[in-house]
Amino acid sequence: MLKSIAKLLKVLNSETDPAQISLAFCFAMVLGFTPFLSLHNIVVILLVLVLRVNLSAFILGFVFFSGMAYLFDPLFHALGQGLLKAESLQGLWSSLYAGFFWRMTRFNNTLVMGSLTVSIVLFVPFLVLFNRLILKYRGTFLAWVRKTRFMQALRATRLFQTYETLSSLEGDG
Amino acid sequence: MKKWIRWPGLLVFLGVLGLLCFLFVFLIDGFVEREIEKSATALNEARVELDKADVSLFPLGIVLNRLQVTDREDPMRNIVEIAEIRFLIDPEKLSRKKVLIREMTVDKVQLNTPRQSSGAIRAVSEEGASQADADKKEKTETFELPALELPNVRDILEKEDLASLKLAEDLKKEIKANQAKWEAKLKELPDKKTFESYRERVKKLKGAEKGGLGGILGGAAEVVSLQKEIRADLNKIQEAKDQLKKDTETLQSRVKDIPKAPLEDIERLKNKYALSPKGLSNISRMFFGEKIGGWAEMAVNTYEKLSPYLGELSGGEKKAVEQKPPRGKGVDIHFRKQAPSPGFHVQVAKVSALLEAGQFNGEVHHLSNAQNILGKALTFQFSGKAIPNVERVNLDGEIDRINPAQATDRLTLHVGGASIQNLSLVKSDRFPVTLKAARADLETQAVIQSGQLDATLSAKLQAVQLAAGLEKDNPPLVQAMADTLADVKAFQLNAAGKGALKNYDLSLSSDLDDVMQKAVGQQVRAQAEKFEKALKSAVTEKVEKALSEVNAESAGLDGIVGELTGRLKLGDGVLKDALAKSTGGLKLPF
Incomplete structure (x- = not known):
């Protein structure tokens, strides 16, 4: 875990494209929010592996969003139930339910429906938001953060030493 | 573009996916075997074991080897043992969490087989077991042959x-x-x-x-x-x-x-020891009561054990009660389907059974857990194949629980050309009777509705050879009865069981009753009269002596x-x- 956090810090501070990091966070959000054993998550994992998104950011994001999913579980269930029971959508759901493929996606599960809807709705806004935050962090906060007493103290910690080691290794490489 | 694509990632994905598929195929057999054993054991309340489960994915099917279902009342025996069960599952229905089996093959079904180890999952109470034994004994030992010789009055008194x-x-x-x-x-x-x-x-x-x-x-x-x-x-x-x-x-x-007072004593002793003409009028009950009672009891016990698995008696599929789901699980919402279907449905099961009597082959149609949803009753037809000494056996029936409140189960059994040899009817030392040979055709019909049994048996026996295993120098009545039985060449036997399934009344009648009454009724009457006279005289003598003592004692009071x-x-x-x-x-x- 320390290594992952250190790697994340390194990535944030490096020249890596911010979109690769924010896309990793967004895919992590989908995987973290929705039940792991769902058909769409195979697609998410395939995209994470094939697209050059940052894996450290993805792993950390997955841990973070899984925790958040536990908190938001009742909200996802209520939203999913609301959508699945909405009178106007019954025709759509019934036709999907008649198809073997769509039943395999478990779309009729309240939690899958609620969490996936939230993930899809938040995907693009979060992508833009994370992008801006990373740029802001790099442009404004990085120099300031480095000078803070907290960062000075942090430099003395094992975490930072790990980060340094990794940085030098990367540099050597 | 190259900046955004990571081709090795695709290889990793495919590698991981392949590994998962390999593990699934490798572990699924054990998983299915354990799941079947676990859920069936919980349902049966005694161990259910499988030697092996083999799952195939294309097409989706399962082969189960040596299924043993423990008899929970006798954990050292299996209520049923099946050598092999093969079936294909409809994947489309399975995706709706429904099990639809269009055709199932069930090979070598055996009933009541011994087990090597106990299949109990909890201790069977000894009190309960002995009570069950006592009940069984009570039902099968109620047929006693009355005395056929003139009893000694002195010994009786x-x-x-x-x-x-x-x-x-x-x-x-x-x-x-x-x-x-x-x-x-x-x-x-x-x-x-x-x-x-x-x-x-x-x-x-x-x-x-x-x-x-x-x-x-x-x-x-x-x-x-x-x-x-x-x-x-x-x-x-x-x-x-x-x-x-x-x-x-x-x-x-x-x-x-x-x-x-002696009159009551005489009547009681006469009924107990003397063979009355009335007793002779139901000789068929004495001859066949124990055998038919035992068979009926066995059939009812088997039915009661199998009944819970043949369909819901009340309720069917329960309506889902809305409740808060556990975290991370959610609730599956089911949408309107073209036709509702039960959770479990076997359209046809082809069964071969190896029973004590011989091999039976047959088909079971529409075995389901919710007949009320399926709208079809379970039906079955079996026929005996190469059964020794029997020309034909057909068993068919219907388990109708479409409307659980009016559940009706029907069974019909036809046995034709059964050759009976050396069937011991009465094991009494006084008058042992054996059906040495006969050719029988029998038809049984049973209906169970709301726990009430209504069953009839009609048997036609021809080429009969009945024999009483007597030694020399028998009393005249006994000899007359034995001679009458020896002359019987054919008879008809009817039995009926009516009443609550747990406590039904069994009645038997046959034309043997009339034959016997005509042949030895007069002798029996004379013997009964003779016995009554002797008994009356002995009892009166004994009581008169006591009466004179009482009178002597009461004279003392007169003195006072x-x-x-x-x-x-x-x-x-x-x-x-x-x-x-x-x-x-x-x-x-x-």
């Missing part, structure tokens, strides 16, 4: 307690106790001595008359007091006498009942009555003297 004799003995004891009580009471009552003392006092008062006026006045007061004392004593004796009379009358009336009467007479005499003194005997001077 030696081992039997006579109620009339006991009545006489009890009465004798009671009279004795009464006598002792009254003898003790006699001592407390005024006796001859008391009345003599009164007489003395009367005499003294007569003497006092000559003592002048003062003596006359004092004497009058004493006379009045004396009269009161005598009257009080006489009252005591009279009350005692009245009470004794009542007691005696009660006892006497009971003594009078004693001679009637006489004693009390004597005392009353004496007291009356003394009182008269005293009265004569106070009225006529004593002359006042004024």
Whole structure:
């Protein structure tokens, strides 16, 4: 875990494209929010592996969003139930339910429906938001953060030493 | 573009996916085997074991090897053991969490097979097991053959307690106790001595008359007091006498009942030991009752054990109750389908069974867990194949629980051309009967509705050879019965079981009853009359002896009555003297 956090810090501070990091966070959000054993998550994992998104950011994001999913579980269930029971959508759901493929996606599960809807709705806004935050962090906060007493103290910690080691290794490489 | 694509990632993905598929294929058999064992054991409340489960994915199917279902009431036996079950599952229905099996093959079904280890998942209560055994025994041992020889009356009276004799003995004891009580009471009552003392006092008062006026006045007061004392004593004796009379009358009336009591004893002993013509009228029950009762009991037990697996008796699929789901699980919402279907449905199961009688092949249609949703009843047809000594056996039936409140189960069994040999009908030492040979056609129909059984059996037996295994020098009646049975060449047997499934009444009749009555009815009647006469004479003799002892004892009470009467007479005499003194005997001077 320390290594992952250190790697994340390194990535944030490096020249890596911010979109690769924010896309990793967004895919992590989908995987973290929705039940792991769902058909769409195979697609998410395939995209994470094939697209050059940052894996450290993805792993950390997955841990973070899984925790958040536990908190938001009742909200996802209520939203999913609301959508699945909405009178106007019954025709759509019934036709999907008649198809073997769509039943395999478990779309009729309240939690899958609620969490996936939230993930899809938040995907693009979060992508833009994370992008801006990373740029802001790099442009404004990085120099300031480095000078803070907290960062000075942090430099003395094992975490930072790990980060340094990794940085030098990367540099050597 | 190259900046955004990571081709090695695709290889990693495919590698991981391949590994997962390999693990799934490798582990799925064990997983399915454990799941079937676990859920079936929970349902059966006794161990259900599988030797092996083999899952195929394309097409989706399962082969189960050696399924053993423990009998929860006898954990060292399997209620059913199946060598192999093969079936394909409809994947489209499975995606809706429904199991639809269009065709299932069930090979080598065996019932009631022994187990190597106990299949109990909890201790079977010994009390419960012994009660079940006792119930079974009670049902199968109720058919007894009556006596066929004239019993020895002396032997019977030696081992039997006579109620009339006991009545006489009890009465004798009671009279004795009464006598002792009254003898003790006699001592407390005024006796001859008391009345003599009164007489003395009367005499003294007569003497006092000559003592002048003062003596006359004092004497009058004493006379009045004396009269009161005598009257009080006489009252005591009279009350005692009245009470004794009542007691005696009660006892006497009971003594009078004693001679009637032997009649009940005679009737009871006659019914117990004598073969009555009425007993002969249901000889078929004696011959076939135990066998048919045992078969019926076995069939009912098997039905009760299998019934829960054949379809819901009430309820069917329950309506889902809306409740808060556990975290991370959610709730599956089911949408309107073209046609609702049960959770489990086997359209056709082709079954081969190896039973004690031989091999049976057949088909079971529409085995499901919710007939009310499916709208089809479970039906089955089986026929015997190469069954020794039987030309044809057909078993078919219907388990209809489409409307659980009106569940009706039907079964029909036809057995044709069954060759029966050496079937022991009566195992009694006195009159063992064996059906040496016969050719039988039988038809059984049973309907169970709301726990009520209505079953009939009709059997036609031809080329009959009945034999009573008697030794030489038999009583005439026994020999006559044996000869009659030997002459029987054909008969019809009918049985009916009606009533609650757990406590049905079994009735049997056959034309053997008439044959037997015609042949030996007269002899039986004569024998019964002879026995009754001997019994009457022996019992009466015994009771009369006891009655004379009772009468002797009651004479003692009469003596006490006489004693009390004597005392009353004496007291009356003394009182008269005293009265004569106070009225006529004593002359006042004024």
